[in-house]
Amino acid sequence: MARNELNTREKRAMAAISTDAGNMLIVAADQRNGMKAVMTDGPDGAVTFEELAAAKADLVRYLGNEASAILLDPEVALPAIPDNGVLSRDTALVVGMDASGFEEVDGLRFTRFVPGVTPQTVLDLGGDVAKMLWYMRSDRQDAASRVGQEIKELVSACEAAGLLLIVEILAYRLDGESEEEYAAKLPELVAGATRVSVECGAKVLKLQYPGSAEACAAVTTAAEGVPWAVLSAGVDHTTFIGQVRTAVANGASGAMAGRSLWKDSLSVNHDVRADLLTNRAVPRLRELQDAVDRVK
Template identity: 75%
Template sequence: MNKLTTLERRGMAAISTASGKMLIVAADQRNGMKAVMHDAPDGPGSITAEQLSDAKVDLVRYLGNAAPAILLDPEVALPRVADEGVLARDTALVVGLDASGFDKVDGLQFTNLVPGMSPRKVRDLGGDVAKMLWYMRPDRQDADSRVADGIRELVTACSEEGLLLIVEILVYRLEDESEEDYAAAFPGLVADSARLSVLCGAKVLKLQYPGSAEASAAVTEAAAGVPWAVLSAGVDHETFIKQVEIAVANGASGAMAGRSLWKDSLAVSADVREQLLTERALPRLHELEAVVEGALVSL
């Protein structure tokens, strides 16, 4: 297990429930959030930067402030939600470092930092914890690969700043890989990506649901004591609740939920958005917390 420093332990406590389970509302999406706003019943032909910023403010005000932590981007949401006093005192701020999109080199996908972002900049924006996304194919990439170097370098830089880094890994299908072959390989890819990330120094992981109880247990074993949280990956709330329940029962340490909570609540109208976030998204968050805490059995 990669041990947390004292400051990193404080960051871990800030993003966790009273019982120590991670629970974070993910709202760092940019293009993905614009897409669901566009699909909202009152959505215009295109979403402006101001409309997106307003939606993120409301996500914090009516949903994120009810969670231990919220994940936000440094391009649209920040520093506005902090400077305007929208973010509650008791809700930790996780700052996403990854830029939208990815580069493709020799069939592999690589993310980049948002220009100008660094561990010091996370602190300047009021962040308590940082998050960085890497795409990974552990069957094609090893401890000497570009992605491994990137994880090691950022984990070290964040640790030197006294900042906990959440390492998010997404595995993906290769261009010459059939859907059937990818589906068969998927559970092992998630587990192997956890193993490689931990080898590179990761201290907290954000991972895809690997597909079953057995696969979740395999991920827990691969993580070697490093806590991992399940990401919602755009599935509906009911599906995600079941995934989290299975994962937590097999060693996962919590959940980071985005679209499963709010994708059908981001109306363009501020009044409608407030109503939907309060009456639809917020109860989902409470249900998710109960599952993470082991107080609700949905299966």
């Protein structure tokens, strides 16, 4: 039996964010500063709140509604997108609870909640599922650490609210650590973070690609039956498709893709954006679904 079994309500939510074949497929569009940076008609900071909100609405309209689920933020995208009828009734809504950026304490990174956002807020925004991001160095943090306690607390709060929580974990390079040293440690950092998160009660995980088929299999073992999806982490689409195929072949349960789908399909200009999302991003989504569902 898998650790941290889903209850009936959570199983229904899991089905809502999955393909017909039962694999997770979520378009990530909760980025704020990162999304501004790829709206190529202007540099980060030159995009207004209204322009960013319009881009998010178009991303849902022309791309997200083609997926099982869309991940959106409660600062720019919500509640306007569901309130204005942009979100398809057939596309599940995942609400990101994490604020942009992080604080650093003793060389470790800690994310913050969007102010005032709780599991009840997610439900009030029409969310089917919640998502929270934590940074973790599993070589320095365990279930008894601050990050472990935060995961436990939110898992319990979401369970009490009847809400499925996706726990997203990001490893990162420490100050003074070379890129080569970090790359060598990454497979165990991801597997270690998986073990810690499962120990803290996580029922669904969103994780970095750990680097190889062997590393993916190790993550699956560490997950003890808890489903995990691989995130795109800003790599190009072709690279991500290969990563997803490897991850799924070695136990992953799906993918959550953001920039790999849409980073070169956004524009401040609505007409250009609509064309690129329809004719560039949607075909990528179809290819990603084939990879998730192991269609050859």
